[in-house]
Amino acid sequence: MNALALSVLPRPMRLLQRYDDGEDARHFTFQLEDIRAEDAGMMPGQFFMLVLPGCGEAPFTYVSRPDDQGRFSALIRRMGKLTEALFELQPGEVLGYRGPFGQGWPRFYGKQRILAVAGGCGLAPLAGFIEDVARTRSGTHLQVIYGARHVGARVLSRERARWSGALPLIETLDQAGPGHRQGTPLAHFDTVFGQAPPDAVLCCGPEVLMEAAARECLGRGLRADQIWLSVERRMHCGVGLCGHCYVGDSYACRDGPTYRYDRYRELLRRSGCARELDRGELRHC
Ligand SMILES: Cc1cc2nc3c(=O)[nH]c(=O)nc-3n(C[C@H](O)[C@H](O)[C@H](O)COP(=O)(O)OP(=O)(O)OC[C@H]3O[C@@H](n4cnc5c(N)ncnc54)[C@H](O)[C@@H]3O)c2cc1C
Ligand code: FES
Missing domain, CATH: 3.40.50.80 (Nucleotide-binding domain of ferredoxin-NADP reductase (FNR) module)
Incomplete structure (x- = not known):
């Protein structure tokens, strides 16, 4: 399967932890079950698509990049159908993930x-x-x-x-x-x-x-x-x-x-x- 076809297929991801962090916002820690090389190479500023069966998909940015166990975090504000459903999920439940996508912030070198x-x-x-x-x-x-x-x-x-x-x-x-x-x-x-x-x-x-x-x-x-x-x-x-x-x-x-x-x-x-x-x-x- 080519890279584009792979990138549109959701991979399983487990909700590990969450806590309230701001008005109508929650900090989520997820864990990818099938880790790929591009996950560790994610650049700050890139985003992923979170897939909730029955609700659809939505883009969110990474607060931390996936570690060697596939764990990463995101800060998500309650907005509508998908995020309402996400806020109801319990740790351990499985949802879907696609990414990383887009261009991150530029890299800076030296004393800038x-x-x-x-x-x-x-x-x-x-x-x-x-x-x-x-x-x-x-x-x-x-x-x-x-x-x-x-x-x-x-x-x-x-x-x-x-x-x-x-x-x-x-x-x-x-x-x-x-x-x-x-x-x-x-x-x-x-x-x-x-x-x-x-x-x-x-x-x-x-x-x-x-x-x-x-x-x-x-x-x-x-x-x-x-x-x-x-x-x-x-x-x-x-x-x-x-x-x-x-x-x-x-x-x-x-x-x-x-x-x-x-x-x-x-x-x-x-x-x-x-x-x-x-x-x-x-x-x-
Ligand atoms: C690249 C990218 C990164 C993002 N990162 C984050 C993140 O890290 N944390 C976070 O909380 N949110 C982030 N968002 C926004 C998030 O994707 C939306 O809030 C989400 O789609 C809401 O889904 P929902 O089904 O709960 O609400 P919906 O029912 O889809 O939307 C609720 C309300 O928000 C409006 N809305 C939703 N998405 C957008 C949009 N993209 N532009 C303008 N209006 C919109 C709708 O018109 C509606 O009024 C990001 C969006 C993009 C494009
Ligand atoms: S989200 Fe489909 S072209 Fe950008």
Whole structure:
């Protein structure tokens, strides 16, 4: 069987553990029963399709990559039919998996300064990248800004506690009480850019946040090819066959979900979305 045929066939995966981690969000640990070489090679920012018999499939990003036993984790927010059913599953139950799919975040080598900007559940696709830098101490200087609406809406509590000891992490809330920073992630760009401008910016969250963050970076002198976004589109096949996930004339499942900002703008512009781009209404493109 060829690689494409293999990638559309679900493999069995067992739910090992889960715990609540944020508002209507849960941290899940799964275990693949049939491990393949590509699982260990998964890049942070890639995604997998979770298959629930009777409910369908949906894409989710990895919080941690599959280990040598096939165990990995994901942060999943309750949204509709599939995630409602997933939240009802008990440890030990078997579901389906396809992946890994798409393009992950770029790799950085040497002493580069990277800024990661995340909003809400958008921290999940950046988690693997942050974890790699925090663990390997490769010389990359990573600064993270994480914004959420309020204290209870923050996700990945255990990971944030671990990262805060290893790298600079600014947490900020739209509605902050005493002892918390106030404002959107953009409110803290002065602090970060005042130290030294980053060499690259990775951004994931609501599309309005990503677009505003990218514009703010451009306004502060960064080039569009120094900025990366992770976009969310409706996905079905996950492998460039069904055409449900267009970004311009590219497939977000295959060519994304991470896009360099100059390429992303060009794709949208070519597909006639220049006006939406200027208004920050990219979801309609
Ligand atoms: C590449 C990628 C990675 C993702 N990673 C994660 C993750 O790590 N954690 C997580 O919680 N979610 C993630 N998502 C979103 C997740 O796939 C959806 O929330 C999921 O499909 C919901 O399924 P459902 O059947 O429970 O809800 P549905 O009934 O399908 O949807 C509930 C509501 O959400 C809207 N919706 C669902 N999916 C999308 C979408 N892709 N774009 C716009 N609106 C949508 C629907 O229109 C509806 O209003 C990711 C999406 C993509 C494309
Ligand atoms: S999800 Fe089918 S082409 Fe992208």
